[in-house]
Amino acid sequence: MTRGTTNPNRLRRMDRWIAAVHGAELRRAEDPVAIDLGYGAAPWTAVELLGRLRTAAPRTRVVGIEIEPERVAAARPYEREGLAFRHGGFEIPVPGRPLLIRAANVLRQYDEAQVAAVWERLCARLAPAAGVSRGGLLVEGTCDEIGRRHVWVALGPEGPRTVTFATRLGSLDQPSDLAERLPKALIHRNVPGEPVHAFLRDFDRAWAAAAPYASYGARQRWLRAVRDLRADWPVTDSPSRWRQGEVTVAWTALAPRS
Known part of the structure; x- marks a missing residue:
């Protein structure tokens, strides 16, 4: 229960x-x-x-x-x-x-x-x-x-x-804040050497690089960060979902290594 x-x-x-x-x-x-x-x-x-x-x-x-x-x-x-x-x-x-x-x-x-x-x-x-x-x-x-x-x-x-x-984008300091809400299959895998750790690291870097867009609001900063993230990660959704404060990635890219 x-x-x-x-x-x-x-x-x-x-x-x-x-x-x-x-x-x-x-x-x-x-x-x-x-x-x-x-x-x-x-x-x-x-x-x-x-x-x-x-x-x-x-x-x-x-x-x-x-x-x-x-x-x-x-x-x-x-x-x-x-x-x-x-x-x-x-x-x-x-x-x-x-x-x-x-x-x-x-x-x-x-x-x-x-x-x-x-x-x-x-x-x-x-x-x-x-x-x-x-x-x-x-x-x-x-x-x-x-x-x-x-x-x-x-x-x-x-x-x-x-x-x-x-x-909720207004409550976010950096994308890795979401690590505490990873589902059970991933939450203990947020350590160096695991894909989900690398993903959140890269997301934080993209978020930092998108800092100039913060003057237009957190949504614009998120949109820019996700666009940059797509260069290295298989993001499967579109800007219509990103605007909701979401990003979806293929499971195969984040699945635990062992």
Whole structure:
């Protein structure tokens, strides 16, 4: 069981990213189901996820899953059309295969050695790729208490795809401030010799070089830093996402070396 901290709007950055990059998959699906895994002591994150996903895919249904029965009972009064709560864990106790599983601030209490097995188990529950569809999406990551800084890994049925760094730009001194929010698979790898350490080092250098753009605001400085970063790192998203205080990098570039 997690600590259960669920401040309203805590996961807004992750939710908006999901709606932007996965909305088309949800719209195409006959019965788009999204899972809020480990929603915590209050149902706010599941309620908010439904609202944000329905802006992109109006037929989306959300199921909140918690391992603590008392939390499920407390959430039941908030059920409505498109929103339900179930007792369970990594087995994802819903029929069929969901198109989205969001697991925010869940794996931080596990050992790093356990992460791969959990990812594999959750990915096996995702809707498979078929035709033009890439299949379901697992989004697993960590954020601070009020959602200013957030890092998550996106995985498909085939495994990890990308890592996204997202922040409220006005609160950022330098990009490596996000290191404390790295997901469990990476947080202990922020040491010399590991790719994620090199990435954050290079991001800080690009941020420093972009200091003249600070006079135009933190967003312009971030945009310039990410553009420079692209010369050496496989950034997979576009300026429309960078403007949100995000940058997404291919998982293969940041994956642990051992």
